[in-house]
Amino acid sequence: MKRVISSNDAPEAVGAYSQATTDGELVFTAGQIPMTPDGELLSDEPIATQAEQSLSNIQGVLSAEGLDMSDILKVTVFLDDIDDFEEMNDTYSEFFDDESPARSAVEVANLPKGVSVEIEAIASSE
Numbered sequence: 001m002k003r004v005i006s007s008n009d010a011p012e013a014v015g016a017y018s019q020a021t022t023d024g025e026l027v028f029t030a031g032q033i034p035m036t037p038d039g040e041l042l043s044d045e046p047i048a049t050q051a052e053q054s055l056s057n058i059q060g061v062l063s064a065e066g067l068d069m070s071d072i073l074k075v076t077v078f079l080d081d082i083d084d085f086e087e088m089n090d091t092y093s094e095f096f097d098d099e100s101p102a103r104s105a106v107e108v109a110n111l112p113k114g115v116s117v118e119i120e121a122i123a124s125s126e
Ligand SMILES: C=C(N)C(=O)O
Pocket: 014, 015, 017, 030, 031, 032, 033, 112
């Protein structure tokens, strides 16, 4: 059965979606944009800062379920400029150990709120 997950350690949704949902085993985070839990948008910051905030938001959402980054199975990274890949990847690698989750990283034309990166994750509580 679906259950909505809510965390104060990640920003509120900027649209008609939940921060995350779960079926009791898998946790699906919404795409996290570089916005602080207080609602400050970091769209003018360097890609490293934006990626760090997006990943920190994922940590915040997962922590509401007692999970952490090591529980993530799959990540999708959306970039508005694939030339940011290396810098994003450097920051990204700081959040994961040797057993990194599967990942897709793609360039998209535009992202909400003028941000440069949006990151979503699927984690397992099993
Ligand atoms: C930011 C989002 N995750 C959205 O608009 O769906």
